[in-house]
Amino acid sequence: MAQQNFRTCPTTGLKVHLPAEGLIKANAVVAVVAILIGGIAALAVLLTRVPAVHILPADWFYRLLTAHALDMLVVWIIFFEVAGLYFGGAVLLNSRLAAPKVAWFAFLLMVVGAVIVNAIVLMGGADVTFTSYPPLKAHPAYYLGIILFAVGTLTAVGLFFGTLAIAKKEKTYDGSLPMVTFGLMSAAIIAVLTLAHGAAIYIPTFLWSIGVLPSIDPSMYRIIWWGFGHPSQQINVCAMVSVWYLLATLTTGAKPLNEKLCRTAFLLYVLFINVASEHHLLVDPVLSTAHKIVNTSYVMHLAVLASMIHAFAVPAMTEVALRNKGYTKGLFEWLKKAPWGEPGFSAMMLSLFIFGFVGGITGVTFGTEQISIIRHNTWAITGHFHGTVVGGTTLAFMGLTYYVVPLIFRREIISKKAAQIQPYLFGIGVFIMANAMMFAGSYGIPRRHWDITFAGAAFPYSFDPTAMLFMTLAGLGGLLAITGGAIYVLNTVGSVFFGKKIS
């Protein structure tokens, strides 16, 4: 291996493979572009859902809602995760990245896929929302774009495994994988299973859209699509938990108290989290009660157990690290003296809190048979997953960005002050919004709905005024979160291009 292909990081002492670094940068940049586009769509969608504002016409509402979901849930998060996989695989193991040229090809496939999907959605060729339930049909290019993106992702995941194999063979590290890499490996295994479901459903749907297959069974589609749709969020959970461990170490020097316990928890995710995706189908025809209960209760709780373990292990290792720094007075001095002004730390703690208390608990609750009857497809579901994937995953990734910029881009953050308040703005905004969505949903406010006043409908219906109040509150929380998001994008882009160079 040519030694000039590496540099040594002055802060961490890690050997950084330069081609890997280039790929991490490229993937991270596209991720931030995606969150910018998704964020603009979020603003428009949010302001349409607040009944008093209602800015978009119906067609553009559904269109931008589709774009918002795709750009946030898929493009932003997966590009960031691919950057994370290259970091956890190559950089943390002091190794070279497997086949950087193939990695660039994967990057290209993902970019082309994302551009096609965005273009076709904005041109009005895919007014099908994120789930694209048949018989609703999008333009074939829409499904093709998603397939290209998925092939690129799968290639990147494969290269991550390749990198692990290279690092092991070339003995770039001695012993077991670091915790963060282990967690990312779990995410990558879940990703392979998830993408297999994606292929199993998007390929036939594409063939149906070009007329090769006569029809797609709606129920079959739902079962397999959710084998892709929900596990893809489990990749995010796994990646987010890995980022918690990473941020706890970067901000306080914490080290996992019991490696075996934490690793067992990741193993539980790999084994059980993928199966428990049928809570989306609890009020569907076709599946039997036994099937639904085994899937959503028995199997799911083993994955919940894993989250409970991480929810203990991450704060516990942080506490021990801070106590070792001398904050030992009473029960909570460590918490009071914790580095709350450090954006990586505040983002990690807020992410942990919001993911657990807002996203996690509601997920487990809504995923039961009887509660599904009263919550299915209401705005409460939207509230739940904004708790997990926005307040949890996105916030954790934002926190990590404040380290990626100096360590990988080797630029200083241009506004440390803005970086300090950003996680709070974003976290508190999402917290308010997600909770308000759930309260509104408890009155039956539907998700993905342009006009809950039913103007021009055959029959009138007025929701309880309290529900409308919660919708307005969700709007305010959302605006706060979007402000936090905008500061994140501006600060990150500004730092990458204009930040002071670190030599």
Added chain:
Amino acid sequence: MSISVPEKGWYSKPLDKEEKVWVAIAVAWCLLTFFLMPVWHVVGKQNPSSESYKVDPVKFNELAAAFAEKYKVGEENGIPVVRPPAGSDVFVVAGSYQWRPILELEKGKEYRIHLSSTDFQHGFSVVSPKFVMNYMALPGYDYVLKVTPTEAGTYSIICNEFCGMGHHIMIGKLIVK
């Protein structure tokens, strides 16, 4: 450190007391909720139905139309109002951004609602200030919901699964007397 190789012997390091207590609490909690789900299915009074049949959407629509014609007692905005015999099999069909027909049910009697769609996937969402109830209506499947209305009143049926550009005006009615 999470970013470096763990110390040798990590695999055989025993759990500390706090870790053991927490894992025990978590396992106990998970077991509790794990058992509650089937227990609640048996003890509780409301469960999602699991009775469904594969049907031809055209034939299902014909059956439903014949049913509506037979028991029709009026019409509102072009949608038939239907009063079926107490405790019988009744139909609700989603399609063209409508829920057809408007059922007039009798309080305290159990009905078997046959729910399906003629075009896209729809979300059968019964809303009222008092309660909300949601089921999926899929084309090609007859979902049988056993329902006993307990309170008189007029309930609205909205659609909460995106079904196209008329999704937000899709609203129907259910009357309990």
